[in-house]
Amino acid sequence: MSASKPAAARKTRIVLADHQPQIERLQRRLFLRSSLSIGALAMLSGCNMQDNDSFDKVLWAMSRWNDRVQGWLFDRNRLAPTYSARDITDPFPFNAFYPEFDAPDIDGSTYRLEVSGLVSDKRSWNLDQLRALPQASQITRHICIEGWSAIGQWRGVPFRTFLERIGADLTAQYVGFKCADRYYSSLDMATALHPQTQLTLDFGNAPLPAKYGYPLKLRVPTKLGFKNPKHIAAIFVTNTNPGGYWEDQGYNWFSGL
Ligand SMILES: Nc1nc2c(c(=O)[nH]1)N[C@H]1C(S)=C(S)[C@@H](COP(=O)(O)O)O[C@H]1N2
Numbered sequence: 548m549s550a551s552k553p554a555a556a557r558k559t560r561i562v563l564a565d566h567q568p569q570i571e572r573l574q575r576r577l578f579l580r581s582s583l584s585i586g587a588l589a590m591l592s593g594c595n596m597q598d599n600d601s602f603d604k605v606l607w608a609m610s611r612w613n614d615r616v617q618g619w620l621f622d623r624n625r626l627a628p629t630y631s632a633r634d635i636t637d638p639f640p641f642n643a644f645y646p647e648f649d650a651p652d653i654d655g656s657t658y659r660l661e662v663s664g665l666v667s668d669k670r671s672w673n674l675d676q677l678r679a680l681p682q683a684s685q686i687t688r689h690i691c692i693e694g695w696s697a698i699g700q701w702r703g704v705p706f707r708t709f710l711e712r713i714g715a716d717l718t719a720q721y722v723g724f725k726c727a728d729r730y731y732s733s734l735d736m737a738t739a740l741h742p743q744t745q746l747t748l749d750f751g752n753a754p755l756p757a758k759y760g761y762p763l764k765l766r767v768p769t770k771l772g773f774k775n776p777k778h779i780a781a782i783f784v785t786n787t788n789p790g791g792y793w794e795d796q797g798y799n800w801f802s803g804l
Pocket residue numbers: 639640641642643644645689690691692726727728730731758759760772773774775776777778
């Protein structure tokens with residue numbers, strides 16, 4: 548190693564060398580478990596991998612990348628990075644398992660959100676009722692496993708508030724989502740209760756457009772994009788892992804921090 552290298556770079560290389568066996572093992576595991584790059588993981592953690600300290604955080608995050616242990620290592624107070632209005636990506640990318648013109652066309656006036664499973668109040672919800680609940684706004688980064696990310700602004704009901712309103716059993720293990728386009732996904736309860744997990748009604752300052760999930764999506768900035776279901780039709784609380792559209796094709800189920 549050249550002595551003329553800046554101190555920080557030297558330090559990073561030393562760290563890399565120190566952790567080489569770990570990195571190889573973790574890389575292999577990420578690769579085998581399909582589809583998670585160190586880059587995507589670094590972005591979720593808000594780390595630029597430029598210095599010793601943040602590199603350590605990524606290594607730590609990677610070491611938690613295992614469905615068996617990451618659930619109980621999840622830090623329920625750790626926040627995803629937030630941004631300012633000038634950072635918002637415009638145009639924001641669209642993604643789904645079909646092209647944009649096939650996004651479901653849902654009539655908001657007849658829409659009802661169905662609720663079932665381990666909850667005490669199984670009444671369905673219309674959009675006015677959802678808008679009457681407390682709302683919060685966030686500017687966060689959406690990270691797609693396919694290798695792109697974008698910053699957007701979303702507004703809606705903190706999901707914890709909604710779960711409390713329906714009398715959900717907050718000791719249950721999972722919350723499942725069924726979507727109008729037959730997409731489906733699920734979350735661990737700790738992530739469902741995370742302060743930034745949001746039952747989203749608005750994108751920017753207007754109702755979600757069809758392509759971004761009208762009339763209702765879940766925004767989960769601590770997870771990869773595919774764990775953010777759009778066009779939600781039904782929510783259920785359960786102790787049986789409901790899996791998901793991509794999860795059942797081999798994507799890591801936890802996919803988050
Ligand atoms: N209902 C539904 N939700 C979905 C998907 C989908 O195909 N259908 N795709 C997921 C994936 S892989 C991504 S990256 C994001 C894309 O959200 P966006 O169109 O708002 O960027 O939606 C997620 N939620």
